[in-house]
Amino acid sequence: MRLDIQQVSKRYAKNTYGxxxxxxxxxxxxxxxxxxxxxxxxxxxxxxxxxxxPTEGIILLNKNNIExxxxxxxxxxxFLPQDFGVYPNLNAIEFLxxxxxxxxxxxxxxxxxxxxxxxxxxxxxxxxxxxxTYSGGMKQRVGIAQALLNDPKIIIFDEPTVGLDPEERLRxxxxxxxxxxxxxxxxxxxxxxxxxxxxxxxxxxxxGRLITQGNQKSIVELVKDKVxxxxxxxxxxxxxxxxxxxxSTMRKEGNLVTRFxxxxxxxxxxxxxxxxEDAYLYLIKTN
Amino acid sequence: MKRFLSMIKYDYLQRTRSYTFLITLxxxxxxxxxxVPEPNANYSTLRIADYxxxxxxxxxxxVTAIMSSIFLxxxxxxxxxxxxxxxxxxxxxxxxxxxxVSNFKYxxxxxxxxxxxxxxxxxxxxxMSIVLFFLYNDGYPFELLQFLKPYLLxxxxxxxxxAVLAVAFEVFFGTYSVVQNIGFFFLFSILLVYSPQTDRQLxxxxxxxxxxxxxxxxxxQKILQTDQKPGLNIGFVLGNVNxxxxxxxxxxxxxxxxxxxxxxxxLLGLALVTLISPLFHRFTxxxxxxxxxxxxxxxxxxxxxxxxxxKLPLPEVDYGILPLLKSELLLLFRKGKKWLWxxxxxxxxxxxALPYKISHQIVLPIVWFLxxxxxxxxxxxxxxxxxxxxxxxxxxxxxxxxxxQALSGILLLQLLAMxxxxxxxxxxxxxxAFSIVLGxxxxxxxxxxxxxxxxxxxLFEVLFFMITYAxxxxxxxxxxxGAFEHHPNYILQLGSISxxxxxxxxxxxxxxxxx
Numbered sequence: 001m002r003l004d005i006q007q008v009s010k011r012y013a014k015n016t017y018g019x020x021x022x023x024x025x026x027x028x029x030x031x032x033x034x035x036x037x038x039x040x041x042x043x044x045x046x047x048x049x050x051x052x053x054p055t056e057g058i059i060l061l062n063k064n065n066i067e068x069x070x071x072x073x074x075x076x077x078x079f080l081p082q083d084f085g086v087y088p089n090l091n092a093i094e095f096l097x098x099x100x101x102x103x104x105x106x107x108x109x110x111x112x113x114x115x116x117x118x119x120x121x122x123x124x125x126x127x128x129x130x131x132x133t134y135s136g137g138m139k140q141r142v143g144i145a146q147a148l149l150n151d152p153k154i155i156i157f158d159e160p161t162v163g164l165d166p167e168e169r170l171r172x173x174x175x176x177x178x179x180x181x182x183x184x185x186x187x188x189x190x191x192x193x194x195x196x197x198x199x200x201x202x203x204x205x206x207x208g209r210l211i212t213q214g215n216q217k218s219i220v221e222l223v224k225d226k227v228x229x230x231x232x233x234x235x236x237x238x239x240x241x242x243x244x245x246x247x248s249t250m251r252k253e254g255n256l257v258t259r260f261x262x263x264x265x266x267x268x269x270x271x272x273x274x275x276x277e278d279a280y281l282y283l284i285k286t287n
Numbered sequence: 288m289k290r291f292l293s294m295i296k297y298d299y300l301q302r303t304r305s306y307t308f309l310i311t312l313x314x315x316x317x318x319x320x321x322x323v324p325e326p327n328a329n330y331s332t333l334r335i336a337d338y339x340x341x342x343x344x345x346x347x348x349x350v351t352a353i354m355s356s357i358f359l360x361x362x363x364x365x366x367x368x369x370x371x372x373x374x375x376x377x378x379x380x381x382x383x384x385x386x387x388v389s390n391f392k393y394x395x396x397x398x399x400x401x402x403x404x405x406x407x408x409x410x411x412x413x414x415m416s417i418v419l420f421f422l423y424n425d426g427y428p429f430e431l432l433q434f435l436k437p438y439l440l441x442x443x444x445x446x447x448x449x450a451v452l453a454v455a456f457e458v459f460f461g462t463y464s465v466v467q468n469i470g471f472f473f474l475f476s477i478l479l480v481y482s483p484q485t486d487r488q489l490x491x492x493x494x495x496x497x498x499x500x501x502x503x504x505x506x507x508q509k510i511l512q513t514d515q516k517p518g519l520n521i522g523f524v525l526g527n528v529n530x531x532x533x534x535x536x537x538x539x540x541x542x543x544x545x546x547x548x549x550x551x552x553x554l555l556g557l558a559l560v561t562l563i564s565p566l567f568h569r570f571t572x573x574x575x576x577x578x579x580x581x582x583x584x585x586x587x588x589x590x591x592x593x594x595x596x597x598k599l600p601l602p603e604v605d606y607g608i609l610p611l612l613k614s615e616l617l618l619l620f621r622k623g624k625k626w627l628w629x630x631x632x633x634x635x636x637x638x639x640a641l642p643y644k645i646s647h648q649i650v651l652p653i654v655w656f657l658x659x660x661x662x663x664x665x666x667x668x669x670x671x672x673x674x675x676x677x678x679x680x681x682x683x684x685x686x687x688x689x690x691x692q693a694l695s696g697i698l699l700l701q702l703l704a705m706x707x708x709x710x711x712x713x714x715x716x717x718x719x720a721f722s723i724v725l726g727x728x729x730x731x732x733x734x735x736x737x738x739x740x741x742x743x744x745x746l747f748e749v750l751f752f753m754i755t756y757a758x759x760x761x762x763x764x765x766x767x768x769g770a771f772e773h774h775p776n777y778i779l780q781l782g783s784i785s786x787x788x789x790x791x792x793x794x795x796x797x798x799x800x801x802x
Contacts, residue, residue: 046676049676049680050679050680051676051679051680053801071682071683074680074681074682075682077680079676079677079680081676081677083673084673084674084676084677085672085673085674086672086674087618087668087672087674088672089618089621089622090614090617090618090621094614094617097610097614098611098614098617098618099677100602100610101605101608101610101611101613101614102611102677102678102681102682102687102688103681103682104604104605104606104681104682104683104687105602105603105604105605106602106603106604106605106607106610107602107603107604107605108603109600109601109602109603110602110603112599112600113599113600113601113602116594116599116600117594117599119594120593120594120596146677148596149602150602151599151601151602171593174593175594175596176596178595178596178597179596179597182597
């Protein structure tokens with residue numbers, strides 16, 4: 001599987017772009033899309049899922065232009081939108097059967113696949129209750145199940161962990177890790193921890209543009225020796241924030257242990273091992 | 288007070304900026320254009336025996352005011368009767384419930400907002416009536432007062448009461464939208480046929496039109512020099528126009544008692560809002576029910592078994608539409624309250640038991656009309672349930688999904704009409720039976736296309752109410768299911784219209800998907 005996104009833009013008004021000149025090539029594995037709200041992640045994913053069309057540029061899946069032949073993509077797509085709903089009067093099994101029918105799949109094995117997916121997503125015990133009675137996390141898991149119904153070769157998850165509790169997040173990560181060798185998984189989030197444990201490749205976006213792309217190691221390398229920790233008094237923090245990129249603060253014995261990024265070291269600060277979150281914040285703040 | 292006015296302002300802006308409002312406004316303007324027929328038109332809207340008024344300012348002002356009062360009372364209700372429901376759906380209601388805004392204030396602001404929406408439409412109809420005057424008048428001078436007076440005393444109070452009733456119906460039957468729709472329909476019909484016998488009883492007429500039509504009847508009675516009151520026709524009646532008979536109508540001086548009665552109606556409306564305030568659920572109903580059910584779900588034992596997604600059984604390709612059709616039917620059948628199916632079954636029994644003409648002309652349109660909540664959502668439920676991304680990425684959405692949606696609606700209506708279809712077939716009335724089949728097809732296609740064009744279900748709901756009202760009032764022009772005598776090409780016409788609607792739907796869906 002190979003997905004080529006070439007110079008893709010999405011223009012909403014004359015000079016308003018949701019996405020601008022975006023190019024990336026994705027092969028089997030998990031690509032994590034990171035970016036703040038409004039970065040253009042969902043805009044990109046909707047175009048990949050054939051929900052909307054690019055204003056400029058082309059998207060090729062195995063050399064097939066998906067704008068011209070959207071059904072080529074749809075046949076092998078699993079898509080979990082960021083903001084989706086369900087039919088509240090159907091139960092999970094009925095809803096998934098409906099989704100399967102929409103995708104053009106069926107047969108004798110469908111019911112078994114649905115049951116297994118519901119079990120893997122911990123929904124078996126509520127499978128026959130109307131989805132309208134589910135909690136937000138349960139509905140999210142139904143959404144994940146529908147994305148995996150058709151044995152997809154390209155899977156797009158837009159903010160998939162919204163509403164999931166920590167245990168469910170772990171199960172979700174385990175579930176998609178298995179897929180990485182056989183298909184393309186694109187996972188978008190603005191929460192770095194959702195991405196850093198599973199993604200083979202990471203792309204960071206801001207204001208509709210791709211800031212950087214690479215494996216986690218190469219991205220973290222960008223902030224190597226630039227991450228420090230310093231202990232500040234409470235009233236010093238606001239001034240400190242004005243001149244440094246503060247990653248986090250932690251209260252300790254009345255003071256604030258502050259993790260920050262700087263191009264040059266400060267005398268009382270200690271160098272820390274950089275991680276993806278540091279690199280993400282650095283790239284977002286400096287671009 | 289400032290906060291109260293702000294709430295009204297933003298609610299009003301939110302509602303009038305909707306696509307549905309725009310469509311209803313355009314439709315209202317188009318209909319208002321026909322309120323006073325063009326001099327050579329072959330239809331009439333208000334007619335006393337064979338007489339219509341000379342086209343002077345009074346005739347334009349009073350006729351359009353009366354028609355607006357009646358037309359907007361019916362159509363307007365369906366446009367505004369979901370203000371509280373929408374606040375509940377958008378969760379704004381819960382935010383409001385957590386503020387110090389009292390029930391009375393909230394309901395009053397909903398009433399005023401409803402009223403302003405209707406007044407906006409009336410204002411444009413008012414302007415349209417003036418334009419019509421300058422287009423068609425018989426050489427009479429323009430008199431603004433002849434326009435202002437009837438609108439202020441007849442239309443405006445009537446619409447205020449409709450705004451109050453819309454809120455009251457929502458408070459009493461909050462989650463039962465079918466009860467709201469049907470209930471108002473019957474209330475409207477009862478109020479419309481109310482016939483005052485004395486001058487005093489004219490004050491009881493909510494629509495305020497009877498005092499004017501009585502006056503017109505008296506004028507014509509004088510011309511005819513008869514003891515009997517001449518017949519009055521209100522509504523769109525085709526082909527009975529005799530242009531030679533006209534009478535002079537110069538408006539009327541409303542008696543003080545009538546003016547006071549219009550104010551009293553407004554005050555009674557406000558009193559009703561006050562009375563129902565303690566009964567308002569304040570957005571707790573739905574929340575409580577969900578909480579109860581969710582707590583049951585949360586208490587269930589968790590079964591945690593990790594699965595390997597790659598080892599799951601592979602599904603087979605199946606591009607047939609039967610599974611989709613099955614799911615669409617399931618959604619249709621589950622939509623709405625279960626007791627409505629008891630009403631449907633009773634309706635089907637009436638289709639068998641009553642004389643077949645009555646079954647066809649009265650019962651069938653009512654039974655089909657009861658499904659308005661179901662079929663109005665045929666193509667809009669994806670958006671209203673936020674499932675549209677799945678639909679957009681489905682395989683061959685037009686050939687499969689749209690087809691199965693339309694088929695499910697058609698099957699539902701055919702199932703409900705089946706007792707009558709079989710009965711007519713047995714009686715040898717094959718043309719009538721076939722007309723019903725085609726009528727069911729047409730109305731479902733119409734629902735689908737209205738939903739696609741307006742991106743909501745309101746347009747179809749409003750139009751379907753109007754069509755049904757016309758059906759049970761025996762107006763042949765809107766008979767889409769062959770209940771009345773028609774010319775031999777009627778079935779061909781029905782089929783052609785269905786085909787045009789179908790093609791419009793397909794082309795528009797293709798356009799939607801492309802854009």
